[in-house]
Amino acid sequence: MSPRRKIKLQVDLVIPIFNEEEAIHQTYADLRTVVDALPYDFHFIYVDDGSNDGTVDTLRAICANDQRVTLLQLSRNFGHQAALTAGMDASQGDVMISLDGDGQHPPALIPKMLDLIQQGYDIVQAQRMEEERAASFKKVTSNFFYWLINRISGTRVMQGAADFRALSRNALNGVRSMQEYHRFLRGMISWMGYDSVILPYHEPERIAGRSKYSLAKMLRLASDAIFSFSLAPLYIGLSAGVIFFVLAGAQLMYVLSLWVTGNTVRVEPGWSSLMGVLLIASGIIMILLGFIGVYVGYIFQEVKRRPIYLVKGQTPDERSQ
Secondary structure, eight states: OOOOOOOOOEEEEEEEESSOHHHHHHHHHHHHHHHTTSSSEEEEEEEEOSOOSSHHHHHHHHHHHOTTEEEEEESSOOOHHHHHHHHHHHOOSSEEEEOOSSSOSOGGGHHHHHHHHHTTOSEEEEEEOGGGSOOOHHHHHHHHHHHHHHHHSSSOOOTTEEEEEEEEHHHHHHHHTOOOSSOOHHHHHHHHOOOEEEEEEOOOOOSSSOOOOOHHHHHHHHHHHHHHHOOHHHHHHHHHHHHHHHHHHHHHHHHHHHHHTTOGGGOOOOHHHHHHHHHHHHHHHHHHHHHHHHHHHHHHHHHTTOOSOOEEEEESOGGGO
């Protein structure tokens, strides 16, 4: 990594939003407080992911009062990763910083992120300090997910690494070149291998409302991560099949030894043992077929080449400028 000469950068702040009407004004004011004191050209890119409250009207009012703010409206709720992708695709600056609009990604880290980018890093990844979080179902499942994905995939994903990061233009172009439909951006960015640095932070409380990441959405993200970055599920089925054949071979050798030694009286055919073998074999086959089916389904959705998101509107409308 070679240090770069400090220049005045054009910085895009990409902020995916879904039903955050109560928090928008405060998070926008907090961002303004930080960025207005910095010697960079900032552009705010809000991406509305199909909100059904007053989020869009609030953002339109902000756009009317600040020409640096752009609002992209997606045609429906495509999910956080798709909304983040839309913002990345719209970014034209030298640096892109992504952060959530609920106030849990502190804007105070932005100056440090930009300093590190100026030093030559392509990726500045903010890492949430997990030890400060109270024990909860979400924390336990999150810890298990990162433990699992780091053991079954060839790409290391840092625990506590949220979608709060700064990317250089080089790194951003790398992400934009990957157009897979099922997206796990934390893994994709880690996979690229550009020069990166970790920036720990303390996560504040949400300004208002509650997390929009339901259990179903978390499971979907975990599924996208596991099946996009690992073939381990297929190897699990294969390993189970090998173990079954070894046990079947051991059973055969045991029966043959009884016949050779003349202890055939001990060979008592049993319905329960037969059904047990059939159930084990059938279970292994069904598990393996299920994993294969998931991969085939992912392939099917990829080959259709549907867009990751669709934009319904933009404020201000670039066609009228």
